Amino acid sequence: MYRYDEFDQEFVTERVAQFRGQVARRLSGELTEDQFRPLRLMNGVYLQLHAYMLRIAIPYGTLNAEQMRMLAFIARKYDRGYGHFTTRQNLQFHWPALKDVPDILDHLSRVEMHSIQTSGNCIRNVTADQFSGAAADEIVDxxxxxxxxxxxxxxxxxxxxxxxxxxxxxxxxxxxxxxxxxxxxxxxxxxxxxxxxxxxxxxxxxxxxxxxxxxxxxxxxxxxxxxxxxxxxxxxxxxxxxxxxxxxxxxxxxxxxxxxxxxxxxxxxxxxxxxxxxxxxxxxxxxxxxxxFALPADLRPRPAESIVLNRARAGDAGLDAWVVQNVVPHKVSGHAIATISLKPIGGTPGDATAEQLELIADLAERYSHGEIRVSHEQNLVLPHVALDDLPALYEALERNGLGTANAGLVTDIIACPGLDYCALANARSIPIAQRISERFGDHARQAEIGELKIKISGCINACGHHHVGHIGILGVEKKGEEFYQITLGGSGDENTSIGEIIGKGFSSDEVVDAIETLVDTYLARRDTPDEDFLAAYRRLGQAPFKEALYGTA
Amino acid sequence: MFKAATSGPAKVVTANRLDSGLVVFLDPNGGWALDIAEARILDDEELDDALAYGKEQDDARIILDAYAIDVEVTDGLAVPVRLRERIRAERGPTIDYGEAERQRLAGGQAEAGE
Incomplete structure (x- = not known):
C-alpha cells in the first residue's frame, strides 16, 4: 500500500488544523453558514436529513487493517456504532456532531486518511477496480x-x-x-x-x-x-x-x-x-x-489445488456456496480474492457495525496480509487469501453475519441511503432493497436466477447507479407518495449500457411484486441457464417484460 | 404561547441544531425540542413571527435554516403531512441500523437454522 511521505502527512495535518479553526469560527459566529458551507463541504461534511454526515475518502478503495480499526473506533466514539460504504468506495458516518469533526479528522490523519475533496466542485476520490493488484485477469495494477x-x-x-x-x-x-x-x-x-x-x-x-x-x-x-x-x-x-x-x-x-x-x-x-x-x-x-503496491513479500505461490478447502467444501454446503459465489481467482497460484458481502438478507446495503469492521480488520491481518478493499458495489474484499484459509475465514464471517453468499446475485443490491438519510432524496431506497432481498433470499433460488444486478436510487441524482442496473429502480415522489420507476438493460461493465424505462412506475406496495414478475419472465424466457438476465433482455428486448408487467406489449 | 390551529393547515417550525446537526422543533417557550410532540403548533397569523424568531436563533448560532412544515394535529399532537418531514420527526431512518439491525438479522438467521 501507499504510505504517506512527509509532505503528505504535513499537508493532511495542516488541513485538519485549518478546519478546526474554521469550525471554531463557525460555532463562535465569526463565520456565517453561507461562508462556512463551502469550507465544510471541501472537508466532506454535509448537513443531511437528520444530522451532519461525514464522508471519508478511501482512495481507490484500498485500506489496511489499522485504518479499518480507526473507522470502527470513530463509529463507536463519535457516531452510532456503524458506517455506510458508498458507491464511490467512500465511507459515510450519518451522525457526527459538527464540534467533533475536527477530532475525527485528527484521528483519521494519524492513519493516513482524510475527507478532503469528498464533496464540492473538485476532483473527487479516484476509484478503482476492487480486485486491483490481485485479480487473475489483471493486465496492469x-x-x-x-x-x-x-x-x-x-x-x-x-x-x-x-x-x-x-x-x-x-x-x-x-x-x-x-x-x-x-x-x-x-x-x-x-x-x-x-x-x-x-x-x-x-x-x-x-x-x-x-x-x-x-x-x-x-x-x-x-x-x-x-x-x-x-x-x-x-x-x-x-x-x-x-x-x-x-x-x-x-x-x-x-x-x-x-x-x-x-x-x-x-x-x-x-x-x-x-x-x-x-x-x-x-x-x-x-x-x-x-x-x-507490490504484492506482499511473503505471498508466495502455493499448490493450485487445496486439499483442505476441497475437503471442507465437500462437508459444508454453506462454505461451498460462498466459494462459488464470493471467491474469484488470484493472480498468484494457491490464493483467492474473497468478497465479504455487506448485503445480508434483509439488511441495509453497505452498512457495517463497528464490531464487524474490527472483525474484518482482524481477519485481514490473519488471512489477507493486512489488506482490505472496498467495492463500488458496497461490499468489502480481502484480496490475498490462501485457498487453505478460506474455510476458517468463511466460518468467522458467517458467525458474525458477514458470510452471505450472494456476490453478483439478485440480493447483492446497490442502494443509496435514500429518503431515510438523504436531504436530496424523494423516496426511500433501503426498505425496497430489504424487501427485494427478503423476497429472493433463498440461496437456491438466487443461484438459479444467476447474475442479476439490481441498483436503487432514491432520486434522480442516481447515487445508487440505477441507470446501469440490469434492473434499475428510481424512487420518485408523486402527489406525496413514493413511486418507483423501473429501468431494464443497464450495465456498468465493459459493455456499458443505460437502462430503458419499462413503463409507468409502481407504488411501494407493488414494486417488489413487479421485480418478481420481471425475474419470473426472465426465467421462463431464457435460452439456457447460462444466459443471464442482461443477455436475455438484450436478446428479447422490452416486449415480454412489458407484457408481463402491464399486459400490453 | 400555545395556540390551537385555526384555519388552513397547521404548521410547526423546524430546523437543525448548529452544533449537533440534529432535527429540532420550535417549542412554546422559544426553545428547540428534539421531540415534535413538544412543538409549538402555529396558525397562519403566528407563522411570520415564528420564522423571524427562527432567523434570530440562526443568527445566534443555535440552529440552522428554520422553516415551516405543514402538520395535521390530532389530540394536540402534530404529525407532518409530507413523508420527508415525518421521517425527520422520527429522528432517524424508518429502518433499524447498526447493532439493532445486526441483532435482528442474527435473530432471523437463528430462527432459520432451527
Missing part, C-alpha cells in the same frame, strides 16, 4: 496511477472550483469492475504490443439526471503522459464547461453539446502545449509509486 492522480488532484490550484464535481475511475483489466464508462474520466490501463503501459481514455460519462456513456478519445495514452493528458481534459472542461446551469455543468454535457471529436481536438491541442512540461511522469517516479 491501476492503483499506482490512481495514487499519482490523487497526488496531482489534491488541492490542484486550477481545479478546486470546477463548474461541477469531477469523478475519475481506473481499471486495469478487460473486465471492467470499476464502471469507468460512466465517469467524467474513465481510464483503462493496458499494454501495447511492446509491453508498454498506457491507457484507453474515456471522457464524458456520467449518471444523474442525464445519464451518458463516455466517449473514448484516446486508444492508448502512454503512461508518462497520464497527468498532462488529464490536465488538458480538465483545462478544456474548466474553460468551456457551463457554469450558468448546475444541471448542465458536468463534462458529459460539454462533450455531448460540443461533440466528442471536437473535444478530442481541443484536448489534444492543449495537451500538445503541456505534454513536455513538468507534468510528464518520469519512469523513476512511476516505479517509485508502483513499488508501494
Amino acid at each position: 491501476p492503483r499506482p496511477y490512481a495514487e499519482i492522480l490523487r497526488q496531482w488532484s489534491s488541492l490542484h490550484p486550477e481545479f478546486v472550483f470546477l463548474p461541477r464535481k469531477f469523478k475519475i475511475a481506473v481499471t486495469g483489466a478487460e473486465r471492467d469492475r470499476a464502471a469507468v464508462q460512466v465517469h467524467d474520466i474513465g481510464l483503462q490501463a493496458r499494454r501495447d504490443a511492446n509491453g508498454r503501459v498506457g491507457f484507453a481514455v474515456f471522457v464524458g460519462g456520467g449518471l444523474g439526471r442525464t445519464p451518458m456513456i463516455a466517449h473514448k478519445i484516446n486508444d492508448f495514452l502512454p503512461e508518462e503522459h497520464l497527468l498532462s493528458y488529464c490536465e488538458a481534459i480538465l483545462r478544456v472542461y474548466n474553460l468551456f464547461g457551463r457554469r450558468d446551469n448546475k444541471f448542465k455543468a458536468r463534462i458529459k454535457i460539454l462533450v455531448h453539446e460540443t461533440g466528442a471529436e471536437e473535444i478530442k481536438r481541443q484536448v489534444d491541442a492543449e495537451w500538445e502545449r503541456i505534454r513536455h512540461s513538468a507534468l510528464a511522469l518520469p519512469d523513476e517516479e512511476i516505479r517509485r509509486i508502483r513499488d508501494y
Whole structure:
C-alpha cells in the first residue's frame, strides 16, 4: 500500500488544523453558514436529513487493517456504532456532531486518511477496480496511477472550483469492475504490443439526471503522459464547461453539446502545449509509486489445488456456496480474492457495525496480509487469501453475519441511503432493497436466477447507479407518495449500457411484486441457464417484460 | 404561547441544531425540542413571527435554516403531512441500523437454522 511521505502527512495535518479553526469560527459566529458551507463541504461534511454526515475518502478503495480499526473506533466514539460504504468506495458516518469533526479528522490523519475533496466542485476520490493488484485477469495494477492522480488532484490550484464535481475511475483489466464508462474520466490501463503501459481514455460519462456513456478519445495514452493528458481534459472542461446551469455543468454535457471529436481536438491541442512540461511522469517516479503496491513479500505461490478447502467444501454446503459465489481467482497460484458481502438478507446495503469492521480488520491481518478493499458495489474484499484459509475465514464471517453468499446475485443490491438519510432524496431506497432481498433470499433460488444486478436510487441524482442496473429502480415522489420507476438493460461493465424505462412506475406496495414478475419472465424466457438476465433482455428486448408487467406489449 | 390551529393547515417550525446537526422543533417557550410532540403548533397569523424568531436563533448560532412544515394535529399532537418531514420527526431512518439491525438479522438467521 501507499504510505504517506512527509509532505503528505504535513499537508493532511495542516488541513485538519485549518478546519478546526474554521469550525471554531463557525460555532463562535465569526463565520456565517453561507461562508462556512463551502469550507465544510471541501472537508466532506454535509448537513443531511437528520444530522451532519461525514464522508471519508478511501482512495481507490484500498485500506489496511489499522485504518479499518480507526473507522470502527470513530463509529463507536463519535457516531452510532456503524458506517455506510458508498458507491464511490467512500465511507459515510450519518451522525457526527459538527464540534467533533475536527477530532475525527485528527484521528483519521494519524492513519493516513482524510475527507478532503469528498464533496464540492473538485476532483473527487479516484476509484478503482476492487480486485486491483490481485485479480487473475489483471493486465496492469491501476492503483499506482490512481495514487499519482490523487497526488496531482489534491488541492490542484486550477481545479478546486470546477463548474461541477469531477469523478475519475481506473481499471486495469478487460473486465471492467470499476464502471469507468460512466465517469467524467474513465481510464483503462493496458499494454501495447511492446509491453508498454498506457491507457484507453474515456471522457464524458456520467449518471444523474442525464445519464451518458463516455466517449473514448484516446486508444492508448502512454503512461508518462497520464497527468498532462488529464490536465488538458480538465483545462478544456474548466474553460468551456457551463457554469450558468448546475444541471448542465458536468463534462458529459460539454462533450455531448460540443461533440466528442471536437473535444478530442481541443484536448489534444492543449495537451500538445503541456505534454513536455513538468507534468510528464518520469519512469523513476512511476516505479517509485508502483513499488508501494507490490504484492506482499511473503505471498508466495502455493499448490493450485487445496486439499483442505476441497475437503471442507465437500462437508459444508454453506462454505461451498460462498466459494462459488464470493471467491474469484488470484493472480498468484494457491490464493483467492474473497468478497465479504455487506448485503445480508434483509439488511441495509453497505452498512457495517463497528464490531464487524474490527472483525474484518482482524481477519485481514490473519488471512489477507493486512489488506482490505472496498467495492463500488458496497461490499468489502480481502484480496490475498490462501485457498487453505478460506474455510476458517468463511466460518468467522458467517458467525458474525458477514458470510452471505450472494456476490453478483439478485440480493447483492446497490442502494443509496435514500429518503431515510438523504436531504436530496424523494423516496426511500433501503426498505425496497430489504424487501427485494427478503423476497429472493433463498440461496437456491438466487443461484438459479444467476447474475442479476439490481441498483436503487432514491432520486434522480442516481447515487445508487440505477441507470446501469440490469434492473434499475428510481424512487420518485408523486402527489406525496413514493413511486418507483423501473429501468431494464443497464450495465456498468465493459459493455456499458443505460437502462430503458419499462413503463409507468409502481407504488411501494407493488414494486417488489413487479421485480418478481420481471425475474419470473426472465426465467421462463431464457435460452439456457447460462444466459443471464442482461443477455436475455438484450436478446428479447422490452416486449415480454412489458407484457408481463402491464399486459400490453 | 400555545395556540390551537385555526384555519388552513397547521404548521410547526423546524430546523437543525448548529452544533449537533440534529432535527429540532420550535417549542412554546422559544426553545428547540428534539421531540415534535413538544412543538409549538402555529396558525397562519403566528407563522411570520415564528420564522423571524427562527432567523434570530440562526443568527445566534443555535440552529440552522428554520422553516415551516405543514402538520395535521390530532389530540394536540402534530404529525407532518409530507413523508420527508415525518421521517425527520422520527429522528432517524424508518429502518433499524447498526447493532439493532445486526441483532435482528442474527435473530432471523437463528430462527432459520432451527
